[in-house]
Amino acid sequence: MTASGKVRMTTDPAKVEGPGDLQAGLQTLAGRLAPGGRIKDLRRLTAGATQEVWRFELIEGAAETSLILRRAPGGTRVSETAIGLEVEALLLEAAGAKGVPVPAVRHVLTPDDGLGHGFIMSFVEGETLGGRIVRSEALAPARTFLARQCGEVLARVHTMEPNDFPMLRRLTPAELIAQYHEVYRVSAWPRPVFDLAFRWLHAHCPPAPERMRLVHGDFRNGNLMIGPDGVRAVLDWEIAHVGDPMEDLGWICTNAWRFGMVDLPVGGFGQREDLWAGYEAAGGAPVQRDHAHWWEVYGSMRWGVMCAGMTASFRGADPSVERAVIARRTSENEIDLLRLLAA
């Protein structure tokens, strides 16, 4: 998904489509991943608008390894605004080198593979569904330390070198707000609560940070692979950018990602103080409380504008019931904003 919630696709000339071609292509590739290797049990895990996710088993002699293929839809439809799968693979490798738990990248697809754009990474066992993470009995012990651990992980993300990624967008808080404000304006559907939120966000906008950092951009419950031992992998780097590191600390507290546990602001499993303590203890910059609050308001506005943008997608590229229903989740963010600004 892009910042505007709209998906614009272009198709490049190399035509790669159906699972039959994919199966055959991966079989050929398996020999290069492991001598004499072959694959089995290819199955699709999700059919996202901007990415396909497939799982398969790589057989190397007696050993079987579960692998994940993340691929542009149909192999070739590339979103114009997401960072691109090749960059995402580079980010995973750089994050891993800084001690961020991430899947290991096994292979980045090349034109010779004939499979389109994408990469193959290790499969990490665990739970990503937010609703289960906040309620599962098996994860109850993990929930006692998960907020602090998220802070520690984010501190490591923010040590990644932004200059290694000149292709990423650089955005100050003021520029981010201006961008979403414009998306709201062009939607041409009045939402007085959004106007109230934008007015507040403009008036209280933090200055550009002293040091711009690499920001994950979608670090939240739902994009983390969680096990009883805590965070096993940080996933979905497709909207990473360079900006204020506080953005990541606010986004994981945004009410939309609490999955009903409204009194546990960090992902529905922990308290802000634990997140901040973990972040600072692991070397992150001291957290300014008022800035953290600003980013939480920003988060509800951002997800609200993204949901509202689903109406245009529904009327355009993706007329699915699911898309319509997400558009109708805009009002959840309106009540979240009122609870933050007009309680």
Add this chain to the structure above:
Amino acid sequence: MQDQPTPSEVIGAVAQFLKTVVAAETTGATSFQARVAANALEMMRRQLDLAPAEDAKELERLKTLLGADGTLLDLNAELARRIEAGTLDLNTPGLTDHLWDTTLAKLAVDQPTYAAYRATLAKRAPPEPPKET
């Protein structure tokens, strides 16, 4: 005059069919999407049942707040403009209550099980009358 049963009743029956038959007798993505479709129909049913009365109240509040007449869309656009311009804000008498009432009416249609909505309703509910001893 159109005949019975009402759109709301028929939509409710279709939602039940999707949930209890289609979703139950299929698997995977189809079952999931049948459930999503049933929920979407339930949402539209709530809108048919609740929106006429809530829209009428919202229109009256907007007319009072803005001292202007127009359609619901016109007046919401005008309210949005005045909030953006800063000529109306949370210190304006009636604005906070209006935004809350309007938003709660939307949630009652869109997502009545949303936890933040339930928590807000619980907080706003009048206290139980003291029991006589």
